[in-house]
Amino acid sequence: MSNQKNQLPGWAIFPAALVLIIGILVGVYNKIFSKESTAIQYKEVAGVLKVEAKLDLVIPPRTNDAIAGGEKLYSQVCAACHGQDLKGGVGPNLIDNEWRNPPGKETHLFKLVWNGIPNGNPPMPAKGGRSDLTSEQIWQILYYISSKNKNIEKDAVPNQ
Ligand code: HEC
Known part of the structure; x- marks a missing residue:
């Protein structure tokens, strides 16, 4: 009982974990696609945050x-x-x-x-x-x- 005031509520772990996971995903995508693409999109699909990399900068020669x-x-x-x-x-x-x-x-x-x-x-x-x-x-x-x-x-x- 004595420590209870200093503890975060249990649900606080979910937003914290989400921020951490998104951070890691963005970092990984940036690392992999940094040469190919600068456009990274965030989409909310059915309540789930999805990270999408767009490789639209690969433009072939006009032959x-x-x-x-x-x-x-x-x-x-x-x-x-x-x-x-x-x-x-x-x-x-x-x-x-x-x-x-x-x-x-x-x-x-x-x-x-x-x-x-x-x-x-x-x-x-x-x-x-x-x-x-x-x-x-x-x-x-x-x-x-x-x-x-x-x-x-x-x-x-x-x-x-
Ligand atoms: C199922 C039908 C359908 C198919 C298949 C389709 N389109 Fe379209 N497209 C449309 C419609 C309808 C619009 C107009 C939407 C609007 O009102 O702005 C459109 C708009 C466009 C425009 C913009 C035209 C303008 O005046 O702004 C381009 C460019 C285009 N389409 C290219 C393509 C290309 C290239 C393909 C093949 C990869 C394709 N479309 C396949 C239905 C289709």
Whole structure:
């Protein structure tokens, strides 16, 4: 009884442990991905704090092969909603210069495709619903779209 006033309540261990675990996770992710990526996201999913590393800074060279690969992937994943001719369908036209989610530059469009457009009308699923698409494949698709739409600002800086 004599010490009771100085003791922390038992539940205090949970926030303390959570802070410690998050600290360790952030440290480890920073260490592993420091060269590749500076973007680390925190997401609250069903009350659980999730640390997500984004490797979106791996940008492939803009070669003819990359563009051809992007065309194939576009047909398989994106054409159903944006049209084989990129002129739109359920999703908007991608070869005009009107953007529901501006600006029309590659780095911004990458983020839209990677994350999807959850607030869209209708929403667009992340990666067009193909969750196994890599960042490199999405860049290839964007190089293909840019090759068809000269209005898009080519601000991607390929990794050396
Ligand atoms: C299930 C349908 C669907 C698929 C598949 C899909 N999209 Fe979309 N996309 C949409 C819709 C709907 C919007 C518009 C959302 C809004 O209202 O802002 C959109 C918006 C976009 C935009 C922004 C256009 C603007 O005007 O702001 C880009 C860029 C885009 N999609 C690229 C892609 C690419 C690349 C793929 C393939 C990897 C893809 N989409 C697959 C439905 C789709």
